[in-house]
Amino acid sequence: MQQRRRTTAADVALTRLGVVLLPVAALLAAAVVPLGFRSVSDLADGIVWFNAMEALAWAAVWLAGWGPNSTLALIGGYRFLAQGLAYELPHMLAITTAALGAESLRVGEVVDTQAGLWFAVWMPVAFAIYLLSAMAMAFWGPFDQPAGRDVAGGAAAELSGVDRIVFLGGRWLLLTVAAAFSVPLFLGGGNGPLLPPWLWTVLKTVAVLAFLVWIRRKVPTLRMDRYMEVAWVVLTPLAILQALVVALVVLVR
Amino acid sequence: MLSEVAFWGLAALAVAGGVMVFRFDSMARATFALLTSLLCVGGEVLLLGLDYLGIVIVLMMTIEMAIMAVFMIMYMMNPAGLTPMTMMHNKQGATAICAAAFVLLAAGILSTPWPARRGKPPTDATMDLGMSLMGPQMLTMMTLGMALFATIVATVVLATRRGRYDRLGDSLRAPSTDDPIRGGVGR
Numbered sequence: 001m002q003q004r005r006r007t008t009a010a011d012v013a014l015t016r017l018g019v020v021l022l023p024v025a026a027l028l029a030a031a032v033v034p035l036g037f038r039s040v041s042d043l044a045d046g047i048v049w050f051n052a053m054e055a056l057a058w059a060a061v062w063l064a065g066w067g068p069n070s071t072l073a074l075i076g077g078y079r080f081l082a083q084g085l086a087y088e089l090p091h092m093l094a095i096t097t098a099a100l101g102a103e104s105l106r107v108g109e110v111v112d113t114q115a116g117l118w119f120a121v122w123m124p125v126a127f128a129i130y131l132l133s134a135m136a137m138a139f140w141g142p143f144d145q146p147a148g149r150d151v152a153g154g155a156a157a158e159l160s161g162v163d164r165i166v167f168l169g170g171r172w173l174l175l176t177v178a179a180a181f182s183v184p185l186f187l188g189g190g191n192g193p194l195l196p197p198w199l200w201t202v203l204k205t206v207a208v209l210a211f212l213v214w215i216r217r218k219v220p221t222l223r224m225d226r227y228m229e230v231a232w233v234v235l236t237p238l239a240i241l242q243a244l245v246v247a248l249v250v251l252v253r
Numbered sequence: 254m255l256s257e258v259a260f261w262g263l264a265a266l267a268v269a270g271g272v273m274v275f276r277f278d279s280m281a282r283a284t285f286a287l288l289t290s291l292l293c294v295g296g297e298v299l300l301l302g303l304d305y306l307g308i309v310i311v312l313m314m315t316i317e318m319a320i321m322a323v324f325m326i327m328y329m330m331n332p333a334g335l336t337p338m339t340m341m342h343n344k345q346g347a348t349a350i351c352a353a354a355f356v357l358l359a360a361g362i363l364s365t366p367w368p369a370r371r372g373k374p375p376t377d378a379t380m381d382l383g384m385s386l387m388g389p390q391m392l393t394m395m396t397l398g399m400a401l402f403a404t405i406v407a408t409v410v411l412a413t414r415r416g417r418y419d420r421l422g423d424s425l426r427a428p429s430t431d432d433p434i435r436g437g438v439g440r
Contacts (some may be wrong), residue, residue, distance in 0.1 A: 043308075044304055048312065052312035
């Protein structure tokens with residue numbers, strides 16, 4: 001067990017809060033993710049719940065970056081807020097589109113609607129945007145600048161010992177939960193032939209996660225100010241168009 | 254019983270968080286004390302059975318406080334909030350206004366003859382909320398949306414590029430403003 005690194009005039013309470021909040025937010029978000037057809041709690045507003053819990057990561061990363069009173073960590077924390085502002089708008093529209101397709105905010109009903117055709121097939125734009133924001137919310141792969149090597153680990157720069165493993169583990173957890181949530185939203189949840197539903201969920205989650213991990217090796221780091229422009233000028237209108245198409249299909253259906 | 258405990262627990266935490274906003278001398282702590290308070294309010298709304306509104310409060314307030322941290326580096330004198338500061342300006346006036354507002358609201362709540370419940374609570378409160386917002390109140394909501402959006406655009410336009418420190422120097426004491434273009438406010 002390594003000793004915690006200490007910095008001058010650090011706000012220890014806020015740092016700890018940020019460090020612990022990251023995995024807690026991921027776990028709370030996971031409460032509405034079904035394994036097969038069963039989740040811890042199939043809330044009536046499960047999709048909004050997931051969104052709210054994932055937003056807690058904003059607070060967590062900023063706190064962990066701000067707390068140690070260290071320049072590079074602070075830069076990392078603020079980078080994540082900028083990244084959050086970039087990815088959140090198209091992300092919200094993408095998950096809203098899935099809810100729109102099922103005419104329900106309940107994750108269970110979104111899964112039931114996909115017994116025939118997966119949402120990923122007829123809402124490909126929303127699915128692609130969701131995958132991008134899944135990486136961005138876990139500051140992973142091309143979006144790893146908040147914890148980037150150019151700022152010596154950014155928000156995690158001053159974290160050591162147990163803090164470090166909890167924080168970086170929380171980041172992994174968030175990535176996994178984000179990947180797992182794409183399964184009920186876009187990939188039919190537990191629906192599938194032959195195998196039991198829970199196994200389908202696990203297989204699909206592993207496939208999405210493997211894709212996200214593979215992307216990390218293939219795509220260079222993207223600066224969040226550049227992604228901001230792409231997100232607001234290109235992805236947001238695309239997401240709105242996708243929502244419009246889905247709304248029309250739902251109305252005609 | 255359990256919901257009563259949760260109600261009073263959240264209420265106490267919300268008020269304590271609100272008080273701590275003015276007790277902390279660090280911008281970041283004040284921000285997150287306020288967030289704690291608002292999350293507890295979201296919890297109270299959840300307890301009332303308004304799931305959607307409660308979760309949306311949690312979502313909006315978390316993002317709002319994070320954005321407040323962004324504004325912190327845009328406008329504050331000590332962007333990182335590392336030197337002690339206070340959230341209080343005009344202490345006596347603020348205290349008087351807050352106390353008066355609290356007394357007024359509490360008196361209103363306690364003295365209103367609340368009607369007894371007629372009918373049953375809806376099975377799907379979210380659906381009813383959406384129908385009432387987007388049904389008869391559609392025009393109001395559209396106008397409100399446009400007004401809010403216009404406010405955001407106007408704020409960004411006002412906030413962009415040059416501020417008072419560019420015009421009046423670091424201590425705001427320059428004898429005349431330094432403007433690239435003549436005219437405008439403060440001349």
